[in-house]
Amino acid sequence: MNHTEQTAIGQDILGVLGGKNVETAFQIFAKSRKVGSVVRLPFPMENSDNQAWAVTHLDEAMKVLKDQEHFCVDPKSIDKSSNIKQSLIGKNSDSSNSSLFLSNSLNAIDEPDHRRLRTLVSKAFTPRYMESLRPRVQRLADELLDKVQEKGKMDLVKDYANPLPINVISDMIGVPKSDHLKIHEWSEGIANGLGLGTSNPETAENLKDFGNYIKELVFHKRKNPSEDLISQLILIEEEGNRLDEIELISMIQLLIFAGHETTSTLISTGTLILLDNPDQLELLKGDYSLVPSAVEELLRFNGPSTTAGPRYALKDIELGGEQIKKGDMIFPLLKSANRDEKHFTISEELDITRKIKRHLAFGQGVHMCLGAPLARVEGDIAFTTLLKRMPNLQLSIPREDVNWKFKLAAQGLTSLPISF
Template sequence: MSQQPVLLPYADPAFVADPFPLYRQLREDGPVRRAVIAGGLDAWLVTRYEDGLAALSDPRLSSDVRDASDPRLIEQLPAFERESMMSNMLRSDPPDHTRLRRLVSKAFTARRVAGLRPRVQEITDRLLDAVVPAGRAELVADFALPLPVTVISELLGVPMDDRYDFQRWTDAMLVRGERMADPVVVDEAWRQMHAYVTKHLEAKRARPGDDLMSALISAHDEEQRLNHDELIAMTFLLLVAGYVTTVNLIGGGIAALLAHPDQLALLRDRPQLLPDAVEEFLRYDGPVSPGIARFAREDVEIGGVTIPRGAMVLVASAIADRDPTRFRDPDRLDITRRDNSHLAFGHGIHYCLGAPLARLEGQIAIGTVLRRLPDLALAVPPAELSWRPGGLRGPVRLPVTFSPPGEATD
């Protein structure tokens, strides 16, 4: 296998819209492939399912970017993130990761999340009530974005009036692509988000409630299980991670159905398939692409390839989840697929804490759209859809038409 790095062509609209032909070629090239990813960074892509599954549980692969040997990985982080926002679960390993995750895990158990179902349905219906009479909508801005933002804001006790500000800052902080974003703009977004989180932590400290943010403050003030930077970083992580990927799951899932009319019709006829359908959306074209970053603490052999200490290892879940040695007919969207242990939520100790909530929101959102928006269709040719260029994957906009009440066709 050649170790000449392959460039992931984020400047190519065709690749951004459909990266899977190149992903397939990379997987066929071998189990580990050197690549140049977003921002010009070097990474070793783990492209096959079994290797990816093992890598996500390998303690020799760290989640802490400070274990990386390439100084650009730290240097390209916004200055304010380097200074104040490194102490979160995504970038920590045991024992700190174990302690931090334990503090919030009770809020995301399957039982707790199931109790949110009536409220998620209520928010979903309210958002659709606003667009149904028009017979057209932009389903990202009108629906897929505000739904998870509202849910996580209520869970944390954050005022909904501020959601547009933190969405704007998040967009600036998470931009990815062929070139890095303007560091001044990104750093300012981090500073504004930090100030925002700090302000609301102070407000919650003065008037605690029955919400997750109040519980985190108690863990800091009374139980001393969180230091100040960890409190800020945890709140930020829950606020941002609590909605960003779910937006892409909802938007991407609806886009996938519109591109596969047979699956759309099947799901309308058999709504009991919704749980399986959401798992298939996650496998087929999930919200993280190409995958999950780790950093080698020592030389590590994966798939017969030695990855040097300090290298970035990208467990390419988007590539591995179409591995034909694990999934039958992997390039076909099949909402009846049952054996579907995909890697979209990761694996091991860093398995996505919010997976039960994302699944619930995805099932309710997509199921309700199919029930309430008859004759759903794209309002533009499929080639005109724009997609997020790297790291996070999903449609930027999803303009659709449908039949208003009283005008639905058979």
């Protein structure tokens, strides 16, 4: 493949990351995997000597995600004056509103601060605790379906996939029930407005309002602590474990945002994928014990995130036959790696009985999604409850009328009208 063709592939990948080419993303990824495991991107870097790269194969993506000696998540680990992160969301974005959310969150800092913060919050995010939430998640799932059962139809996104995880994480964090809708609207606004090279005033306003709300909530919890996660984090901070105010607020923002966006996309996109594969749907309805396996396959087949947050080379290294220089930016393409033909037989087809050793839908390494166990519990309950109560599930609009929307590092559905 000549330089012009490689540049075209790189441009197509950038288009996917920027919210274009949504319908053809997997075709682009399949083509890029044939080009190589590491593909140069025509993305303007802060330092003209550096390059941007996309990693398309699973082995190389795993290397980038797990190798802390060669790769970091914060370019300031390389150069304290770096402004690369700001360039990712556009030069016109308001850094005073977005920096707290983007730069101080758990998934955007390196060791040793990352280990300290993750240790604090992981005390609450244990698999055992996630399993203990099953009765609460089940109750919420049933309550949501009770509201639409007699109607015989619903918008799966608005009536089920969105409210289920936002209610779970909001309860867990300590957000009053009356504010759940508000939290969801802010989170949606942020997810829909932030992307590679994109930002707008409305997004900045959402970030600002979201941050101010969390500040007020933390202030209230300091005076009125309870059993929720915010109160636990405040208690840890007061015991002298160095969780300062900015870290605390940033942590809560991330937990709320990431704690429902991932699962919401899994439920809505996963349902559409099952409807697109009626043989697999019938197989699942015939044996609900396959649901956990189906959830893993849906995550592999079309997981919530297109790419992990960009990594930066801490030193020169060869990766996938390409020479990566210190300061280069690398995008591990999770959706491409999860269809790597070297690791998954007939990788472009859905198989809910597939025995999956690992996939990258939740990332890997120290920055692996903290809420992965919760997402699995919610996905298990959401699909089992939906299919048991509404076995005659079908799309109530023409397939070509299903609309996708671009979200931060992902594609999601604007709505999914179904009948049952």
